[in-house]
Amino acid sequence: MIDWQPLLLTLQLALVTTVILFILALPLAHLLANLKSKIKPVFEALISMPLVLPPTVIGFYLLVAFSPTSGIGEWLNTNLNIQLAFTFEGLVLASMIYSLPFMVQPLQNGYNKVPRSLIEAAQTMGKNRWQIFTKVQIPIMKPAVTTALVLSFAHTIGEFGVALMIGGNIPGETRVASIAIYDQVEAMNYHAANTYSIILIALSFVILALLYALNRNSATSISQ
Amino acid sequence: MIACHIKKRLATTDGYKEFQFDFEVPPGSFTAIYGASGAGKTSLLRMISGLMRPDKGQIIYNKEIWFDQVKGLFKPIRKREVGFVFQDYTLFPNMTVMENLKFALSKEATVDLIDQVITVMDLEGLIQYKPVYLSGGQQQRLALARAIVQKPKMLLLDEPLSALDISTQLKLEEYILKVHQELQCTTLFVGHDIGQIIRMADNVLVIKDQRVTSAASPYETFTTNTLNSTTHLNGSIVNIRSEKHTKIASIAIGRDMVQVTLNEKDNFSVGDEVLLKSNTFNPQVTRILKDH
Numbered sequence: 001m002i003d004w005q006p007l008l009l010t011l012q013l014a015l016v017t018t019v020i021l022f023i024l025a026l027p028l029a030h031l032l033a034n035l036k037s038k039i040k041p042v043f044e045a046l047i048s049m050p051l052v053l054p055p056t057v058i059g060f061y062l063l064v065a066f067s068p069t070s071g072i073g074e075w076l077n078t079n080l081n082i083q084l085a086f087t088f089e090g091l092v093l094a095s096m097i098y099s100l101p102f103m104v105q106p107l108q109n110g111y112n113k114v115p116r117s118l119i120e121a122a123q124t125m126g127k128n129r130w131q132i133f134t135k136v137q138i139p140i141m142k143p144a145v146t147t148a149l150v151l152s153f154a155h156t157i158g159e160f161g162v163a164l165m166i167g168g169n170i171p172g173e174t175r176v177a178s179i180a181i182y183d184q185v186e187a188m189n190y191h192a193a194n195t196y197s198i199i200l201i202a203l204s205f206v207i208l209a210l211l212y213a214l215n216r217n218s219a220t221s222i223s224q
Numbered sequence: 225m226i227a228c229h230i231k232k233r234l235a236t237t238d239g240y241k242e243f244q245f246d247f248e249v250p251p252g253s254f255t256a257i258y259g260a261s262g263a264g265k266t267s268l269l270r271m272i273s274g275l276m277r278p279d280k281g282q283i284i285y286n287k288e289i290w291f292d293q294v295k296g297l298f299k300p301i302r303k304r305e306v307g308f309v310f311q312d313y314t315l316f317p318n319m320t321v322m323e324n325l326k327f328a329l330s331k332e333a334t335v336d337l338i339d340q341v342i343t344v345m346d347l348e349g350l351i352q353y354k355p356v357y358l359s360g361g362q363q364q365r366l367a368l369a370r371a372i373v374q375k376p377k378m379l380l381l382d383e384p385l386s387a388l389d390i391s392t393q394l395k396l397e398e399y400i401l402k403v404h405q406e407l408q409c410t411t412l413f414v415g416h417d418i419g420q421i422i423r424m425a426d427n428v429l430v431i432k433d434q435r436v437t438s439a440a441s442p443y444e445t446f447t448t449n450t451l452n453s454t455t456h457l458n459g460s461i462v463n464i465r466s467e468k469h470t471k472i473a474s475i476a477i478g479r480d481m482v483q484v485t486l487n488e489k490d491n492f493s494v495g496d497e498v499l500l501k502s503n504t505f506n507p508q509v510t511r512i513l514k515d516h
Binding site: 115117118120121122123124125126127128135136139140142 | 273274275301302303304305306307308310312314316317318319327328330331370374
């Protein structure tokens with residue numbers, strides 16, 4: 001019998017990360033989609049960095065930054081009583097940075113796909129920004145929203161390097177499924193590692209199949 | 225009444241140029257805006273609606289300042305209460321016909337208005353469909369219906385009939401005129417088709433060389449002299465054949481072909497756009513002036 005705690009923690013981490021990241025990425029992607037500045041590629045490159053950087057690099061610098069002896073870590077600890085290194089909160093923040101491009105890029109593409117003329121038409125109908133956002137933009141970019149949510153969720157489930165660096169291996173706090181597999185292999189407990197792995201494979205497959213099914217449905221529902 | 229005295233620098237095929245639009249349109253009138261492609265017709269509509277901000281000048285609607293560069297006033301689009309029918313219809317693809325209408329419905333209007341408009345625009349039976357399943361004519365009727373349920377003070381139509389076949393165009397012209405009369409609003413209509421303008425508008429603004437060069441009735445605008453006969457038809461010459469003492473032209477008018485004797489002095493040629501004036505026994509052909 002395996003310990004279910006790492007799997008539950010993984011799902012909890014993925015859910016919290018996805019929700020917070022979605023709320024922050026919506027305005028960020030909107031800003032990027034409408035940005036006409038020459039330095040737009042700089043922002044786009046910065047957001048895409050987690051795609052190419054080894055997760056250990058991100059994890060290493062976050063660990064250094066959140067360490068109680070560093071400026072940021074000390075300030076957070078003293079003033080806000082927040083400890084980010086080796087805690088679930090730190091893991092959430094690191095996961096958000098790690099999954100940032102998976103959330104922002106689909107949303108940015110989604111915003112770009114909503115024709116400017118539709119927004120203008122809604123403006124002439126006396127609609128405010130919020131009404132246009134909820135009734136026109138979001139429904140039209142529904143496939144992009146689904147992709148962003150599902151990919152960010154799935155990507156967080158699959159993270160290892162960042163989680164190990166910033167979270168360590170604390171049961172019930174930071175030991176997510178990928179760390180638990182590594183832990184079991186190190187302890188030569190291949191049976192448990194295999195069980196965790198199979199569950200992760202099944203979970204990933206279900207999530208991606210769901211993504212394709214949902215996008216197929218929303219693509220047809222826009223036009224039907 | 226709308227009084228427009230504005231300047232705007234706009235991109236043209238010859239680089240950036242300053243456009244200057246000075247005109248006044250009487251309240252309740254149906255005014256056509258005529259000019260070549262790239263003349264600035266759509267930009268003018270966009271500036272009146274508030275979708276584009278002029279660089280300088282003033283736009284005043286019934287003593288209400290919509291834009292005044294000197295005073296720094298700019299009334300937001302959503303407060304101008306204009307119904308804008310775009311060239312590409314801009315129907316919301318995620319909404320059904322009914323949802324498109326409900327979304328546009330003015331706060332002061334009741335849902336009954338939607339039912340009336342659906343009947344007038346022949347949209348019954350289509351209300352549960354999304355725009356992608358509608359034909360061009362149906363989409364156009366929905367775009368018009370959507371503008372009507374807004375109960376606009378001003379109706380702005382940007383070449384709304386250009387992509388439709390002639391019979392649908394003629395039917396929709398009637399709808400538009402009916403709507404214009406029912407709403408008792410001021411309508412600005414961007415059009416290319418002289419026949420359509422003659423049939424619909426009571427006033428024409430001609431835009432040429434970045435200026436409004438003429439503001440007059442369609443007849444004054446498109447003919448050299450004012451005509452007063454009972455019937456006017458416009459068409460184009462598709463064939464000219466010489467008989468013993470005269471020339472006979474075949475003129476395409478809508479879907480019909482008419483044969484008319486030409487006045488030899490006028491030197492017509494195939495392809496000329498002409499106005500046919502019927503004087504009971506003596507139809508006369510006048511060349512339409514397109515060099516405005």
